[in-house]
Amino acid sequence: MEIMRRNQNADLRKPEILESFYQVMIKEGIEGSSISKIANRLDIHPSLILHYFKSKENMKLELVELLIKKFESRQMIDVSHIEDLEERFSKLMEILFSFQWSRTVDPGVHFGFYYLSFRDPRILKRFKTMFVWLRDYLASQLADFNRAGIICVSNEKEAADYIVTVMEGLEFHAQFLAHDRPFEEFAQTTRKMVIHGLKTGGF
Amino acid sequence: MEIMRRNQNADLRKPEILESFYQVMIKEGIEGSSISKIANRLDIHPSLILHYFKSKENMKLELVELLIKKFESRQMIDVSHIEDLEERFSKLMEILFSFQWSRTVDPGVHFGFYYLSFRDPRILKRFKTMFVWLRDYLASQLADFNRAGIICVSNEKEAADYIVTVMEGLEFHAQFLAHDRPFEEFAQTTRKMVIHGLKTGGF
Amino acid sequence: MEIMRRNQNADLRKPEILESFYQVMIKEGIEGSSISKIANRLDIHPSLILHYFKSKENMKLELVELLIKKFESRQMIDVSHIEDLEERFSKLMEILFSFQWSRTVDPGVHFGFYYLSFRDPRILKRFKTMFVWLRDYLASQLADFNRAGIICVSNEKEAADYIVTVMEGLEFHAQFLAHDRPFEEFAQTTRKMVIHGLKTGGF
Amino acid sequence: MEIMRRNQNADLRKPEILESFYQVMIKEGIEGSSISKIANRLDIHPSLILHYFKSKENMKLELVELLIKKFESRQMIDVSHIEDLEERFSKLMEILFSFQWSRTVDPGVHFGFYYLSFRDPRILKRFKTMFVWLRDYLASQLADFNRAGIICVSNEKEAADYIVTVMEGLEFHAQFLAHDRPFEEFAQTTRKMVIHGLKTGGF
DNA sequence: GATGAATGAGTGTTCATTCAT
DNA sequence: GATGAATGAACACTCATTCAT
Numbered sequence: 001m002e003i004m005r006r007n008q009n010a011d012l013r014k015p016e017i018l019e020s021f022y023q024v025m026i027k028e029g030i031e032g033s034s035i036s037k038i039a040n041r042l043d044i045h046p047s048l049i050l051h052y053f054k055s056k057e058n059m060k061l062e063l064v065e066l067l068i069k070k071f072e073s074r075q076m077i078d079v080s081h082i083e084d085l086e087e088r089f090s091k092l093m094e095i096l097f098s099f100q101w102s103r104t105v106d107p108g109v110h111f112g113f114y115y116l117s118f119r120d121p122r123i124l125k126r127f128k129t130m131f132v133w134l135r136d137y138l139a140s141q142l143a144d145f146n147r148a149g150i151i152c153v154s155n156e157k158e159a160a161d162y163i164v165t166v167m168e169g170l171e172f173h174a175q176f177l178a179h180d181r182p183f184e185e186f187a188q189t190t191r192k193m194v195i196h197g198l199k200t201g202g203f
Numbered sequence: 204m205e206i207m208r209r210n211q212n213a214d215l216r217k218p219e220i221l222e223s224f225y226q227v228m229i230k231e232g233i234e235g236s237s238i239s240k241i242a243n244r245l246d247i248h249p250s251l252i253l254h255y256f257k258s259k260e261n262m263k264l265e266l267v268e269l270l271i272k273k274f275e276s277r278q279m280i281d282v283s284h285i286e287d288l289e290e291r292f293s294k295l296m297e298i299l300f301s302f303q304w305s306r307t308v309d310p311g312v313h314f315g316f317y318y319l320s321f322r323d324p325r326i327l328k329r330f331k332t333m334f335v336w337l338r339d340y341l342a343s344q345l346a347d348f349n350r351a352g353i354i355c356v357s358n359e360k361e362a363a364d365y366i367v368t369v370m371e372g373l374e375f376h377a378q379f380l381a382h383d384r385p386f387e388e389f390a391q392t393t394r395k396m397v398i399h400g401l402k403t404g405g406f
Numbered sequence: 407m408e409i410m411r412r413n414q415n416a417d418l419r420k421p422e423i424l425e426s427f428y429q430v431m432i433k434e435g436i437e438g439s440s441i442s443k444i445a446n447r448l449d450i451h452p453s454l455i456l457h458y459f460k461s462k463e464n465m466k467l468e469l470v471e472l473l474i475k476k477f478e479s480r481q482m483i484d485v486s487h488i489e490d491l492e493e494r495f496s497k498l499m500e501i502l503f504s505f506q507w508s509r510t511v512d513p514g515v516h517f518g519f520y521y522l523s524f525r526d527p528r529i530l531k532r533f534k535t536m537f538v539w540l541r542d543y544l545a546s547q548l549a550d551f552n553r554a555g556i557i558c559v560s561n562e563k564e565a566a567d568y569i570v571t572v573m574e575g576l577e578f579h580a581q582f583l584a585h586d587r588p589f590e591e592f593a594q595t596t597r598k599m600v601i602h603g604l605k606t607g608g609f
Numbered sequence: 610m611e612i613m614r615r616n617q618n619a620d621l622r623k624p625e626i627l628e629s630f631y632q633v634m635i636k637e638g639i640e641g642s643s644i645s646k647i648a649n650r651l652d653i654h655p656s657l658i659l660h661y662f663k664s665k666e667n668m669k670l671e672l673v674e675l676l677i678k679k680f681e682s683r684q685m686i687d688v689s690h691i692e693d694l695e696e697r698f699s700k701l702m703e704i705l706f707s708f709q710w711s712r713t714v715d716p717g718v719h720f721g722f723y724y725l726s727f728r729d730p731r732i733l734k735r736f737k738t739m740f741v742w743l744r745d746y747l748a749s750q751l752a753d754f755n756r757a758g759i760i761c762v763s764n765e766k767e768a769a770d771y772i773v774t775v776m777e778g779l780e781f782h783a784q785f786l787a788h789d790r791p792f793e794e795f796a797q798t799t800r801k802m803v804i805h806g807l808k809t810g811g812f
Numbered sequence: 813g814a815t816g817a818a819t820g821a822g823t824g825t826t827c828a829t830t831c832a833t
Numbered sequence: 834g835a836t837g838a839a840t841g842a843a844c845a846c847t848c849a850t851t852c853a854t
Contacts, residue, residue, distance in 0.1 A: 029322045031234045045819055108321040115318040118311040119232045131379045158392050169372025176334045189361050193400050200403055248836050435728045437640045451815050514727035521724040524717040525638045537785045564798050575778025582740045595767050603802050654840055
């Protein structure tokens with residue numbers, strides 16, 4: 001009786017569609033990802049997608065939301081369980097400039113949405129809050145390290161800003177300059193420099 | 204008889220079309236820029252564009268080429284005429300993290316092509332050579348500064364890499380985090396940190 | 407338990423939906439009125455509309471029915487309570503060519519259904535019976551006036567036909583020619599002419 | 610060599626497409642006439658229609674234009690070649706209330722566009738100028754008849770207005786009330802009444 | 813009674829491109 | 834060099850409708 005109804009619930013269908021959207025974006029890029037292609041991958045009718053998301057624009061936004069939520073909810077960056085602050089500092093620096101961290105989301109899609117943020121103010125806004133969240137988290141950690149004398153920073157917020165700047169610059173570098181060297185080696189220099197700055201009171 | 208035709212050859216027409224393409228990209232983005240729109244702006248027939256560029260793909264590539272050439276040919280970054288090395292160093296650092304420098308090309312288009320480099324290997328390749336050129340130029344300058352004892356760097360190429368990394372990260376920052384502060388103030392911190400790293404032998 | 411449900415039966419819901427349909431038709435026209443839009447206005451699910459009317463076709467028909475019933479049930483045209491026949495005649499003529507009378511139903515919707523009667527025989531049929539009813543009513547009134555010597559008409563049915571013809575023509579006129587004059591002034595000429603014809607025995 | 614190119618000229622193609630549009634409107638009505646159907650009838654690609662008309666809206670307008678032009682250019686109504694004014698008057702009245710005259714354009718399409726004039730101000734405007742043209746032509750003829758003592762009219766423009774009103778009302782009547790009688794018999798009463806009004810100085 | 817899932821046909825429109833002139 | 838005709842695929846989106854719940 002319910003042979004044909006594959007899924008009956010928006011809570012299940014929507015993520016499924018977004019996942020398909022994500023895959024199509026990886027394969028075909030922004031301009032190449034159409035509702036039809038997304039539907040084809042799922043073997044459903046294109047209009048069903050509109051049924052759930054009302055418009056492609058909305059769907060884009062919900063995908064951004066999903067990816068960012070996924071990013072924010074990662075336990076990866078949470079180092080507060082490490083009690084020894086020296087150790088915690090090392091671990092955090094290690095994570096921030098690791099390949100794994102930078103590649104949670106497919107870099108093409110990643111850049112694609114960065115690009116879209118220039119065109120869609122709602123996407124831009126979402127990214128902004130995400131980056132503010134990240135910076136503030138880092139600033140609070142830096143405050144701890146500062147108090148413990150591990151680093152020497154006069155303005156933690158500025159320092160956190162700088163860290164995010166360098167982290168994102170690293171993404172670029174990986175795309176455009178890392179060709180002759182493995183990411184890790186290359187990221188190591190970057191990490192070293194940031195730590196150096198934090199420790200020697202560049203801020 | 205037909206001497207007065209608006210433009211008789213490709214050398215004049217092609218840049219004109221590419222300029223129009225650039226303007227359309229600013230206004231409409233990657234997905235929104237079509238041959239028709241470009242033709243409309245110039246009040247010419249869309250077919251004429253294909254006549255010159257054979258395909259849209261080619262035209263994209265030629266636009267990348269044009270923008271990068273424009274970037275590379277800028278006298279801005281060339282500080283070799285400043286004889287006093289200390290002064291030259293200051294000037295170079297100032298330029299690299301200036302608003303003017305970061306905004307030579309419309310940032311939306313800028314990011315757009317960065318994004319496209321994930322999808323088109325020819326675009327990627329072009330960017331890579333550009334960044335290599337930039338890094339090598341910086342490395343050669345750093346070598347001079349190093350010799351003069353202005354900075355203290357063990358590996359000039361690595362340091363140059365780092366500078367490019369930070370510079371590009373700054374672009375991001377301007378888009379996503381600078382909302383509460385003016386670019387210049389914000390870029391100053393970044394510059395200070397880079398100079399600090401170079402001087403205190405972080406490399 | 408479910409006593410408080412907004413509306414529990416078709417007798418309440420259907421007119422509510424038809425009213426919404428009418429409003430949507432005013433705003434969006436024939437081609438623009440869809441079940442979704444009607445449902446949106448009422449903040450109900452589109453399926454519910456189908457649930458009540460089975461098909462859009464039916465709903466259209468029921469709307470025609472409703473509008474015509476509303477038209478027929480108007481007390482406006484009923485002048486039989488005026489005992490003085492001379493007075494009654496004047497009043498009837500006044501009403502028939504009044505703005506108020508011609509605008510009981512939104513003229514756009516009005517014309518829309520006239521147009522639809524060319525495509526849907528059931529709508530046509532409904533209009534026909536309405537116009538026959540109107541003509542017959544007028545004919546019976548004319549008979550009274552004739553007997554009283556107020557008008558001089560040999561064939562009351564023909565005369566009534568003529569009156570309806572002119573009345574409907576007036577609708578057109580209001581749309582296409584009245585631009586330079588107010589409806590009332592303009593309708594006055596028409597009324598004068600009809601009265602003239604009735605009195606001077608044109609029929 | 611030119612086997613496949615069926616028509617190469619807009620001057621030929623556009624009327625051909627409009628004719629097809631007209632036929633589809635007759636068959637399918639306003640809501641039913643789509644670009645695809647129009648293209649199918651001509652065995653051309655739908656996008657070719659957009660190539661010529663840019664949008665469906667434009668095409669509608671051009672069809673109105675075509676039909677009205679066709680209407681206006683008809684020699685039918687031009688009676689100025691009849692020198693005897695009495696005879697000319699009779700002929701004009703005969704034409705105005707003839708079946709042939711009222712059915713130059715398919716009545717469904719006719720009404721369709723009348724309806725559309727409620728929704729599209731450009732269509733409305735076109736109809737208005739057409740009706741003004743018609744009224745002014747009639748008014749000028751009435752002036753001649755008046756001078757010759759054939760009719761007795763104090764305000765020719767008003768009278769012409771009235772004639773147009775009745776003529777258009779007749780279209781309605783033919784649709785909604787003529788069922789029991791042939792158009793001509795029925796139109797005869799109308800004509801008689803109008804002539805009566807003109808002759809006995811109703812105006 | 814009311815909602816949501818799902819369908820599938822259909823809409824106007826845009827697109828890059830080819831070909832003949 | 835430049836234009837217009839023509840194509841055909843693709844696009845996002847809307848539609849009325851059915852069915853299960």
